[in-house]
Amino acid sequence: MKLSLPSSLSIKDGHLFCGGADCVRLAEEFGTPLYVTDEVHIVENFRRYQAALQQYTDKVQLLYAAKANENPVIMQTLAAEGAGADVFSLGEMRAALEAGMPAEKLLFNGSSKTEADLRAAIENGIRISVDSVDELRQIDAISRELKKQVKIGFRCNPEIDVPTHPKIATGIKNSKFGIPADMILDAYREALAMEYVVPVGMHCHIGSQILEVEPFGIACGVIMQVAAEITKLGVKLEFVDFGGGLGIPYHRGENADAAPTPEEYAAAVMPVFVEACKENGISPAFWVEPGRWMVGESTVLLTRVNSVKKVHKTFVNVDAGFNLLIRPAMYDSWHEVVVANKADAEDAGVYTVTGPICETGDILADDRKLPEVVAGDLIAVLDAGAYGYAMSSQYNSRPRCAEVLVNAGQAELMRRAETFEDMTRTVVIPSWHRK
Ligand code: LLP
Numbered sequence: 531m532k533l534s535l536p537s538s539l540s541i542k543d544g545h546l547f548c549g550g551a552d553c554v555r556l557a558e559e560f561g562t563p564l565y566v567t568d569e570v571h572i573v574e575n576f577r578r579y580q581a582a583l584q585q586y587t588d589k590v591q592l593l594y595a596a597k598a599n600e601n602p603v604i605m606q607t608l609a610a611e612g613a614g615a616d617v618f619s620l621g622e623m624r625a626a627l628e629a630g631m632p633a634e635k636l637l638f639n640g641s642s643k644t645e646a647d648l649r650a651a652i653e654n655g656i657r658i659s660v661d662s663v664d665e666l667r668q669i670d671a672i673s674r675e676l677k678k679q680v681k682i683g684f685r686c687n688p689e690i691d692v693p694t695h696p697k698i699a700t701g702i703k704n705s706k707f708g709i710p711a712d713m714i715l716d717a718y719r720e721a722l723a724m725e726y727v728v729p730v731g732m733h734c735h736i737g738s739q740i741l742e743v744e745p746f747g748i749a750c751g752v753i754m755q756v757a758a759e760i761t762k763l764g765v766k767l768e769f770v771d772f773g774g775g776l777g778i779p780y781h782r783g784e785n786a787d788a789a790p791t792p793e794e795y796a797a798a799v800m801p802v803f804v805e806a807c808k809e810n811g812i813s814p815a816f817w818v819e820p821g822r823w824m825v826g827e828s829t830v831l832l833t834r835v836n837s838v839k840k841v842h843k844t845f846v847n848v849d850a851g852f853n854l855l856i857r858p859a860m861y862d863s864w865h866e867v868v869v870a871n872k873a874d875a876e877d878a879g880v881y882t883v884t885g886p887i888c889e890t891g892d893i894l895a896d897d898r899k900l901p902e903v904v905a906g907d908l909i910a911v912l913d914a915g916a917y918g919y920a921m922s923s924q925y926n927s928r929p930r931c932a933e934v935l936v937n938a939g940q941a942e943l944m945r946r947a948e949t950f951e952d953m954t955r956t957v958v959i960p961s962w963h964r965k
Contacts, residue, residue, distance in 0.1 A: 531877055531899050533782040533866055536827035536913070538568035546870040546910050548830050549936030553870040556934055556941055557908050562834040563850035563931040565919050567944070569607055570937055571828040572915075576611045579820060582792035586800035587816055593637055595774045595821025596622040598916040603935055603944040604825065605629035616774070616819040620650055627654065637733065637771055637817070639685070641707050648672055657681045659733040659771070661708060663717050666727070673726035683731025683771065684709055684717050688752040690736060692745045694777070695861045698738040708734065711756050718760045729765050731814070732757055735773025738822060743790045743798035746775065750799045754806035761812055771817035772799065778826045780913050782866045792823070822916035829915030831855055832870060833894075835907040836886070844881050846903050851885015851892040853925045855911060855918050859891045867895045870908040875901035883909060887926050919945075924953050 535541075539548055546553045549568030556566055576592065583590040593614040596605065600622055605615070606629045614635025615626040626636055638651040641661040648665070649672050651658050660666050660682050673680045687708030703710075709717055721729040736749045750772060757770055776795050779787035803816055833850035857863035867883055869875070877899040885892040894911055903909075922930050929948035934941050 531783045533868065533912075534779075534786055535782065536571070537574070538571035538828050539830070539912070541873040544872060544874050546830070546868050546873040548910075549941075550939035551936045551941045553830065553832055553910055554908055556936075557832045557834065557870070559941075560932055560934055560943065561947065562832050562908070563854055564832045565829055565854075565914065565931065565933040566832060566936060566941075567601075567604070567825075567829040567915060567933065568936050569604075569828075572604065572607055572825055573611060575824050575828070576608060576613060579792040579818075579823065580612075582796040583800060583816060583818065585796060586804050589813065589815040591635060591769070591815055591817045593635065593771065593817055593819045594824055595819045596626055597920060598821030599825045599829075599918070599920050600625050601919065601933060601944055602629055605631070608824070616821070617656075620647055623650065623654070623656065637683075637731075637819075639733070639735075641685075645672070649676075652676060652678055652680045657683065657731060657769075659683055659685045659731075660717075660721075661685050663709075663720065666717060666721055666724075670724045670727055673724075677726070679726050679728055681728050681730045681768070682721060683729065683733045683769070684714055684721075685733045685735070686711055686714050686753055686756055688734055688736060688749045690745055690748055690752070692737040692740050692775075693742055694737050694739050695863075697861055702737075711752060714756060715759055715763065718763055718765055722764055729760070730768040731771060731817075732760070732767065732769075733771040733773070735819065736775055738775050739777040740775045741777040741787055741789055743794050746772070746795060747798040747802055750802040751806075754803060757806065757812065757814070758810045761810055767812050767814035769815045769817045770803070771819065774819040774821045774823070776820055776823040778822055778913060778916075780864045780866070782912070824916075826913050826916035829913075829918060831911040831914040831918060833909050833911065835903060835905050835909060837905050838881075838903055843897070844879060846881045846883045846900075846909065847886065848883055848894070848909055849886055850911070850931070851887035851894070852889070853885070853887055853928050854922045854931060855894060855914055856921050856923070857917060858894055859889075865895060865914065866912040867898055867900070868910045868912065869901050869903060870910040872901045872907065878902040883911075886928070924948070927953060929953055
């Protein structure tokens with residue numbers, strides 16, 4: 531089937547190319563399974579997203595959502611462009627700092643932070659998105675002990691419905707994240723009275739893989755209303771962070787997704803933001819935390835066909851499964867698949883691409899029209915750059931695969947494949963098992 535490919539991909543002489551490199555050659559050189567990422571695509575995405583927002587105000591900061599793909603090399607690429615990061619753990623915080631992102635461009639998010647998390651954020655001068663009053667009080671205690679100022683914002687739950695998978699809708703009424711708008715003023719009041727805690731921001735994130743821009747505009751309206759009220763309380767807002775969530779078109783064939791562009795996102799959100807700032811005489815920076823949109827379309831997962839089985843349907847058994855890309859198993863997500871070594875051949879049958887994991891649900895792509903597939907063919911799973919490797923596991927004792935970075939045709943490893951020894955490195959033998 532003819533797919534509308536992302537700009538990271540092209541087809542030449544029957545082969546799929548990513549970032550100008552031949553996927554068939556990459557698979558031969560580096561082995562499979564293999565993640566392949568086009569770096570130029572990520573840089574272009576960053577610049578485009580930033581430019582779209584800067585049409586409306588100069589005070590824009592992009593905080594890349596590190597959870598989407600925390601490969602340190604990609605973090606460095608984005609740091610060099612001026613990105614900050616939404617970090618959700620000490621690991622992500624460290625990755626962002628080591629990639630060269632300055633502390634003041636980071637926001638430490640999360641609904642369940644440990645004492646060590648909070649301490650590290652305060653010590654490193656990183657702003658914290660506070661998810662509960664309980665957490666606020668813990669921050670107060672640590673900051674007094676350290677005698678160190680800490681800038682915070684509260685995560686506000688705007689309680690709006692968003693058209694996405696329920697597991698990734700985060701700003702709905704019963705979500706575990708954030709504080710409802712009608713309870714948040716008391717939280718700011720309490721923070722204002724603290725000695726070392728300085729409330730300077732607001733945070734929200736309504737969900738992920740959202741293919742309409744209207745909910746972002748509505749959320750912005752709710753948040754800016756709260757911004758006006760906390761300004762009256764005495765909060766001097768330095769930033770309002772609207773989270774991530776802009777979706778990408780995973781369906782690329784018939785009934786392709788109509789995914790909004792960053793320009794459309796900006797047109798839905800920025801006028802609401804700019805107008806509310808003017809009305810209330812405030813000038814916080816506009817922060818936003820795109821993850822998927824930055825990296826999702828930059829990457830393919832290459833996987834080799836081990837065997838083809840014709841029974842009640844035709845299974846294509848490949849060497850990557852939900853150990854490497856869990857999205858289809860976890861959210862019933864759709865990823866297009868292309869036979870990378872027959873990329874312009876006519877469809878010849880309907881195939882179900884299944885991984886090597888010992889679970890019935892290990893299906894990467896169900897009932898897809900593809901050219902004739904035989905053992906040895908190479909399948910590319912598209913749009914695997916966000917929440918792909920980042921959510922991978924070693925289930926069934928399968929080492930994670932390598933990642934290759936491509937830039938204008940040049941291709942090198944950015945992470946080698948794990949070995950059996952890597953997987954067992956942390957194992958400790960209890961004394962009674964030792965001879
Ligand atoms: N900011 C916060 C606070 C978030 O929780 C998230 C994602 C983002 C930003 C980035 O959202 P994005 O721009 O990527 O939509 N594993 C799921 C997605 C989980 C998203 C979690 N939070 C998936 O594979 O679809």
